[in-house]
Amino acid sequence: MMVTAVAIILIIIIGVTNKDRISLTKFEKIIGNIISPITKVTYNIGNKVTGFFSNLSNISNLKEENEELKIKVAALEDANSNLQNLIGQYDFLKNEASLIDNTNYELISAQITSKEPGNWYDIFIIDKGLKDGIGKNDNVIQGIETENGVIEEGIVGRVTDVGDNWARVVSIISEQNRISFKAIRTQDGGVLSRSNDGEIIGYLFDNEADIVPGDKIYTSGLGEVFLQDLYIGEVDEVQEVEEELIKNITVKPAIDFKKLFKVFVIID
Amino acid sequence: MTITTLLLILLINIVFQSSILPYFSLFGYTPNTGLVLVIIIALRKGKYYGGFFGLALGLIQDILFGQVLGINGLILFIIGYIIGLIQDSLDIENIVIPIFFSAIFTIFYNFSYYLILFFLSRDILREIMIKIVFSIEILYNMIFAALIYKLFSKIFVIPNLRFGKR
Numbered sequence: 001m002m003v004t005a006v007a008i009i010l011i012i013i014i015g016v017t018n019k020d021r022i023s024l025t026k027f028e029k030i031i032g033n034i035i036s037p038i039t040k041v042t043y044n045i046g047n048k049v050t051g052f053f054s055n056l057s058n059i060s061n062l063k064e065e066n067e068e069l070k071i072k073v074a075a076l077e078d079a080n081s082n083l084q085n086l087i088g089q090y091d092f093l094k095n096e097a098s099l100i101d102n103t104n105y106e107l108i109s110a111q112i113t114s115k116e117p118g119n120w121y122d123i124f125i126i127d128k129g130l131k132d133g134i135g136k137n138d139n140v141i142q143g144i145e146t147e148n149g150v151i152e153e154g155i156v157g158r159v160t161d162v163g164d165n166w167a168r169v170v171s172i173i174s175e176q177n178r179i180s181f182k183a184i185r186t187q188d189g190g191v192l193s194r195s196n197d198g199e200i201i202g203y204l205f206d207n208e209a210d211i212v213p214g215d216k217i218y219t220s221g222l223g224e225v226f227l228q229d230l231y232i233g234e235v236d237e238v239q240e241v242e243e244e245l246i247k248n249i250t251v252k253p254a255i256d257f258k259k260l261f262k263v264f265v266i267i268d
Numbered sequence: 269m270t271i272t273t274l275l276l277i278l279l280i281n282i283v284f285q286s287s288i289l290p291y292f293s294l295f296g297y298t299p300n301t302g303l304v305l306v307i308i309i310a311l312r313k314g315k316y317y318g319g320f321f322g323l324a325l326g327l328i329q330d331i332l333f334g335q336v337l338g339i340n341g342l343i344l345f346i347i348g349y350i351i352g353l354i355q356d357s358l359d360i361e362n363i364v365i366p367i368f369f370s371a372i373f374t375i376f377y378n379f380s381y382y383l384i385l386f387f388l389s390r391d392i393l394r395e396i397m398i399k400i401v402f403s404i405e406i407l408y409n410m411i412f413a414a415l416i417y418k419l420f421s422k423i424f425v426i427p428n429l430r431f432g433k434r
Contacts, residue, residue: 003319003349006319006323006345007342007345007346010323010338010341010342010345011338011342013337013338013341014336014337014338014339014342014384014388016337017336017337017338018336018388027331028331031328031331031332032331032332035282035283035328035332036332038283039282039283039286039287040287042283042284042287042288043287043288045288046287046288046290046291047291049288049291050291050292113287114283114286114287114332114333115286115287115290115298115333116286116333116334117285117286117289117298117300117301117302117329117333118298118300118333118340118381119296119297119298119378119400119403119405120378120381120382120385120400121333121335123333123334123335125286125332125333160335168332168333170335176335176390176391193391194391194392194393196393196395196396197296197396197399198296258290258293258296
């Protein structure tokens with residue numbers, strides 16, 4: 001009897017909370033406020049511990065590494081003379097750096113404190129919240145170095161719920177909302193709709209579009225949830241579905257979601 | 269006394285599972301120690317403890333990480349209660365039982381998770397569902413079931429009846 005009652009209540013709760021809520025209830029905020037500082041500490045410990053173990057496993061490689069390093073030193077001396085050359089181009093580089101600075105948004109640095117335990121979604125909690133000025137639907141990014149060495153904003157996800165000193169971030173690979181994108185080379189647009197094994201699957205608006213594997217994909221800013229021109233990743237595979245007259249693409253995100261530790265939040 | 273211990277276990281598990289375990293995931297799958305705990309506590313303590321421990325644990329996980337409140341709560345509550353129901357007729361001192369149950373109920377957990385998401389009209393491909401439901405997580409959970417079971421046989425000692433001199 002009681003079991004049925006509990007089950008029915010839970011099913012009702014599931015039904016009611018299955019939509020985009022404007023803000024969290026007080027009760028949820030309190031629980032988050034208590035647990036998020038604890039997990040912040042333990043997450044740091046976990047990070048240190050795995051670092052320690054990977055250091056240990058490196059000891060056996062020391063001898064090999066020594067040989068490699070000797071070769072490397074020679075190479076570096078060569079590179080050093082090249083760098084002298086670069087110093088001569090200081091002015092040019094400075095301009096480039098300031099250009100990168102100018103395109104930046106207002107950022108808040110945040111650390112991840114815990115991750116969703118299940119395997120269905122990639123959701124994590126960060127240690128900044130309402131008090132730091134973070135709001136719902138803020139974009140979460142990380143610096144990503146693209147091929148030519150330029151640091152760009154790589155999109156990680158967006159904030160879905162905010163507590164006082166914590167916020168919940170849903171990564172783009174488990175995003176339920178569709179992400180509108182454009183390919184930078186041909187300016188073709190499309191929508192990313194679902195993910196599979198860490199890759200995101202989407203389709204192009206134009207089935208004649210000339211997209212090839214290796215093209216870079218950016219957010220287009222349509223839909224106004226994700227800001228414009230944030231780097232998503234590279235096209236991995238292009239598939240033509242003849243019957244449906246659409247072109248599907250698989251995108252490999254630039255960000256390694258399994259190894260996230262520090263992220264930035266863009267404040268509107 | 270039991271309730272305090274259970275609350276402590278619950279809190280430790282939440283912290284451990286969400287902040288330490290992600291670093292030890294195999295092929296991208298993390299073990300679900302919460303589920304294993306619910307199974308073992310239901311085996312040891314019966315349907316009410318099992319059910320409500322699952323409910324509390326699941327709800328906290330939902331509040332912290334879930335986009336929808338109550339999914340974990342409902343599944344873990346049902347799992348705890350079902351195992352609690354049949355707990356009487358099982359030899360709980362046998363370590364095979366928690367290991368076997370954790371394999372079965374990992375599949376049950378992930379499949380019912382998919383079912384609920386399906387009825388909430390979330391777009392999940394069937395092949396991805398099969399990949400997640402029959403993943404290496406089953407094996408991982410079985411290992412953790414053995415470890416946690418060993419640990420718990422020290423915490424929940426069944427008192428011996430003593431007669432006469434000590």
